[in-house]
Amino acid sequence: MMKTHLKPLVSLILLAITSPAVVAAGSHDTMNMPDDAVMIVTSPVSSPLEVVTSPKTPRQPVPASDGSDYLKTIPGFSQIRNGGTNGDPVFRGMFGSRLRILTNNGEMPGACPARMDAPSSYISPESFDLLTLIKGPESVLWGPGNSAGTVRFDREPPRFDKAGIQGTASLLTASNQRWDSNADVSLGSEDGYLRLIGNKSHSGDYEDGNGNRVASKWDKWNADVALGWTPNKDTLLELTAGKGNGEARYAGRSMDGSQFRRDSLGARFEMSNIGEVFNKFESSVYYNYANHIMDNYTLRSPGTMSSGMSGGHMASSMGMDMGSSMDMGSSMSMNMPMAMQLDRRTVGGRMMGTWLWSDYELRSGIDGQQSTHRSKQDAGWKQDARFQDAGLFSELTWNATDNNKVIGGARLDRTRVNNDTDVGASVRSKTLPAGFVRYEQTLSGVPVMLYAGVGYTERFPDYWELFSPTYGPDGTKNVFDKLKTEKTTQLDIGAQYSGERLNSWVSAYLGRVNDFILFRYDPNNARVSQADNVDATIMGGEMGMSYALTESWKADASLAYAWGQNTSDHQPLPQIAPLETRFGLTWERGDWSSTGLLRLVSSQHRVALNEGNVVGKDFDKSSGFAIFSANAAYRLSKAIRLSAGVDNLLNKTYSEHLNLAGNSSFGYSSNTPVNEPGRTVWGKVNVTF
């Protein structure tokens, strides 16, 4: 087995060593050669409000091949695990559409009514160059309702001074038959480029600390191509196309995902340095299609066979409210072979201009999106919902002095939803305002940056909130008409100190959420849920520091805390991860670096039993844990970097607070959390050329 696996590794290394001629023919604009150490905490570079990182940098713990797992090195992020991959990211205790996830400025909401395919599950992070997080409602450039934040995965256009080839490749192997390969190769010249990106990822079921297998295996692949035309250094026209698919076993669900098909098309046009005042124009359009199949017989055995429904599509009489119940039921119907196929087609685009005059910079534009959801019935595809949104936005930056700036923005959206189910009105529409104003100051004399901003955003309920619950706020089945929009007003403050040896930062928030969308589950039947609006107060923050002890020793620490209170019911908000701290100690000399990481997570006693979101609910308090991991990295040459590590070195058995609970078909008794992986050994080679 290893023999065949090592072959591509060896040939990659040989290729990189023997072809120095191709090195440095050009380079990506940013972040191509980051810090050599393995990333354990993603620290902000210029402002704690915005985190920018390269998804190609090796991380510890070794992430699964999806967008959600990569976010976990950013303090404040946690995840609701399905199985081994495709978890749902949660930032500051805020779930789902409160966090907008974009790839190349486009969105790809999943098709599964039970949200087995979170938007991040279609993302292969290493095929992107930049990962950017904007915390809180502190930007209006990226669509409506982003109350918790905005995550963007972007590809930078490769630039060539002369004809050549450039790119990156990586191979990863780890415990549990993990095997990933990524390649990102660009051929081009001054006039343009052809970029080819591909990845494959495979993993078997992992073992928890007790040596018990957790149903979590996956297989994935993605292939993307970009064709760019750069008639001059300030103009870019790019066409993109991509495809992907995969399957994943889900310990926490009554079905597995046996298909996660993605078809993507896109185009972007950008012009920079146009003139003194009207300086930049950028526009993009995209088409993203998700086609998802879930079943309980491809990757598991459905248990006791019963008559009828032998592997066909679920009868339409069971209706859409089976959506949320799919993942939690333990009734006899779950013993029958069942499958469900769904798709979602999202098209959209944006157009933005940048104007400069004296101390002002204005970015203004329009964006829009249409997203259609369907399910496959015996008679063919049947549409149940169509979401449409059109928005107008402006963000103005006033550089008052060299050290002070004021940034303000506003946007207005018109959202319209068509409802093709039998319950509720056929159309619902709403105008949604959003805005923010923020003050940023850099102190003179000391390397300190401060900011304070207040933002407001209104979020229309998403597909899962409108169509997956059994009941709405008034206790009837009419969720569509009755569930209100969610309004968030939030104060964000922070500071950063960037000294010679000490770098520290803090970002904090205090928010009021009116009509927070909450799911309540029937304690006696988890397949019955109600979506309701409650008022909530949220607060918390993240902080971090790194200190250079000596030339070669560096200490890191980070902390993240989130708190939420349902003020309507005088109890905690559900599904909030507990206090988490991370300590790292890194030794770095020459081409070597080595890091020890201690991750400490507190217990969580603030729970709201049987409340949560479309995928998860609080079912118990949780206890804390401490996990120790270590890694080493070595730069073999300018082009080749090797890294290896052991996650959960002491092979501890533990589970995260945010947890779906294991499914009975895998032998879990009710309300038993799914454990995290035990000791995991991994090795990775990154090649840049």
Ligand SMILES: [Cu+2]
């Ligand atoms: Cu599904």
